[in-house]
Amino acid sequence: MTATISTTSVTPIRRRRRSARLSPLLVAFVLVPFAVESVWVFWPALQGFWFSLTRWDGMSPPAFVGTDNYVELAGDATFRGALVNTVIWLVLFGGLSVLGGFGMALVLQKERRGVGFYRAALFTPVVFSLVVTALVWRVFYQPDGVADTILRAVGLESLIRPWLADPQTALYAVILPALWRQIGYVMVLFLAGLKAIDPALHEAARMDGANSWQRLRHVTIPQLKGVNAVVLSVIVIDSLRSFDIVWSLTRGGPYHSSELLSTYMYSTAFQSLRLGYASAIAVVIFVLALAVILGYLVRAFREEA
């Protein structure tokens, strides 16, 4: 009898102990931000879904139109162009900033004289607001600006064109400043990752006769797995929310040639005052971001399991 009592009473005590660890302060730290977020983030986000089913000019009450906005999106050439541009942006901006950031991190990881200066120099663009960055790059691209002067100096006058006003080059001319900035940021993430690798692993690989390429391929890269997840999330989110640099430099023009989903959403909402339709675009952006990130997370968890 006594024995059974003692066995049954053990588990409740343990449970009680565990729940006692959840101090009211901790609960408050979770619940208060959640309450604030619900009002300022979750509720408006849900409302956004509702607005995407309406026609709304911001003044009259929204009128429910069902899936009309999504049907229109499917047939909207500008939207399709913006979607393609967003994918190009994701691949070029995302891909090149990972490659560039990783390359820079490898070059600058060893402590040498003056390496701090180069790291700081590469990171500097991150410090500036993108709008300021855009102003500087606009001067760079303007007719007879720095870009044209350089081309003329090396005898490539034939390439000169209105970089931001030519539909062939506008998108790429905008990606460049975005990359210029992002590479420094990604570099810092990778530098942190590289620092965290145990030097003994490299030492062992070197003892086994691995050359530097093999060490990179089989030691460094696998060790960076944790950082990769962070970098990928950052890149996808940054690509999909890229707005400021494009808006400051081209506003999605000339005639939608550098339009991204984000700039199209903004101009539809606040210039054309079609807030229902813009909400539908916002929902598409949200779904895309969610799909890419969830897709990656699911894979990452599966690999760990």
Added chain:
Amino acid sequence: MSDFDPGRRRFLGHLGLAGLGALGASSFLSACASSASGPAAGNGSGAVTIQSNLSSPQAKAAMEKLIETFNKQGKGTASLNTIASETFRTQLPTYLTSANPPDVYTWYAGSVANDYASRDLLLDVSDVWKSLGDYPQSLRTLSTDASGKQIFVPMNNYWWGFFYRKSNFAKWGVQEPKTWTEFLAVCETLKSKGVPPIGIGLGDTPWVASAWFDYLNIRINGAQFHRELLAGKQRFDDPKVKAVFTRWREALPYFDPKGKAYPFQEATTALLAGKTGMFLIGTFFADAAPKDALGDLDFFRFPVIDPAVPLAEEAPTDGFFASAKTANPTGTKALLSYLASTEAQEAYVKASSGIVLPANPKAKASDSPLVVKGKAMLDEAKELTQFFNRDSSDALQPTADTALTKFIDKPDQIDAILREWQAGAEKVFKG
């Protein structure tokens, strides 16, 4: 109030909205909606709030001075809120629909004001107009809504024209053209001298191209057709609209090819430096001109194409309207009456920058030869138009920007461009 300038407005706006992120996007849109009942500066029977988008330093200082003088007069008290233009533009519907709105607003006359009036959001200011008997009929018509009551009080207007440097025209041996043929001949002469004849700045400010569309359309099809087109009562793929572009194409070879890449402020610099011959622009461009160049500036009216079409000029009018929900209509009307007075308008012209014409016919404009000539041109005009976005809406402006910049790049595709324009416009009118 001469600083109507969507470019600058938009620029200020995206400074503020630069952090807009895609993930927060839907929440951002709806946040605007849910703030419909947002805060409005205090009113009641006491102070009248005036919401002003005149945020450029000189204009802001001028407004502050006006409000100070009004408060001293003892006919009421007012307090001024100056808001960045882009924020003002996007928030204006929210202000007007909120439960406790600011009382008076700076804004534009024409269809912009009429649209709000048709939703019963604007205060009937016919009382104020009773004392404005000497205001010209054209301004009264412009300030009257569809139901026949006045909803707007004009402050000043400015004009658009082809600006040039007198010294350069003398150097090149050309004179102001009066007709389209003469205009093209001047272009040809300048081109033969190695000067790009027509300056333009579409880089950051693509809306500048709308002036070309507006003027060609009112010169070829008349102001009436132009207004109907912009109100959605005519189609952009109409052959009459195509005729506008056929004419425009004759002038296209004379446009400064670099103008696509830089904003109108830089096109101004190019004009002043003699790197372009002339520039179709509103007087506000002179804000960016150095004082010593102002005396050398002159302008001519957009050349006549069809003498049978009555002369119309673009003369955007700035002024004030008030919320229908104001808690203090008496105080609001007192303030509006003051702002319409000779005294206030002269004070504004003196304190602010730019070259504007006060709306009150008794108020003295600056007496520079340029302003005298501008006033004469507008007085001679049979009809006045506002500008593309003011005669239609800000919502239709992006469709024009897309169509016109594309046309300048690819004039061969004009049929497709006009079809796209019509489709885009229909979406805007549909909402």
